[in-house]
Amino acid sequence: MTHDPRPDLDAAAWRKSSHSNTQGGNCVEVADGYTGVVPVRDSKKPHHPALVVTDRAWGAFVQWRKSSHSNAQGGECVEVGFGLPGLVPVRDSKDPARPGLVVSDGAWGAFVDSLA
Numbered sequence: 001m002t003h004d005p006r007p008d009l010d011a012a013a014w015r016k017s018s019h020s021n022t023q024g025g026n027c028v029e030v031a032d033g034y035t036g037v038v039p040v041r042d043s044k045k046p047h048h049p050a051l052v053v054t055d056r057a058w059g060a061f062v063q064w065r066k067s068s069h070s071n072a073q074g075g076e077c078v079e080v081g082f083g084l085p086g087l088v089p090v091r092d093s094k095d096p097a098r099p100g101l102v103v104s105d106g107a108w109g110a111f112v113d114s115l116a
Contacts, residue, residue, distance in 0.1 A: 007034050009050055015099075016043050032099045055097060066093050080108075 012031035029046070031039040038058040041050040067077040079096065081089030088108035091100030103111075 006052055007037060007039065009039055012039060012050075014041070014043075014046070064089075064091070064096070 014029040027043040029043045039050045039052050063083045064079040077093040079093045089102045
């Protein structure tokens with residue numbers, strides 16, 4: 001078994017959790033664009049070392065549900081994550097490794113209601 005070295009995070013583009021606020025909420029930042037891994041750090045202590053987890057481990061953190069419109073022919077579909085209180089992660093089901101979108105459950109509910 002070989003051990004891959006930690007990725008160089010000096011130029012990482014971090015995106016802050018939508019729960020971050022000016023009152024110092026318990027928040028994380030995630031860096032996109034690293035093949036096979038997802039760097040995660042404490043947004044209040046960005047100078048501390050980041051945790052680097054595999055894509056597979058990160059994917060297990062959020063449970064995904066594929067759209068009922070998905071099909072074997074590659075239909076234009078999304079996956080919706082669940083298990084994160086107050087948040088709804090959304091990603092492209094054809095390219096789950098790319099960054100997704102995270103919206104509040106209220107915004108997601110309004111979106112779904114507008115489709116009816």
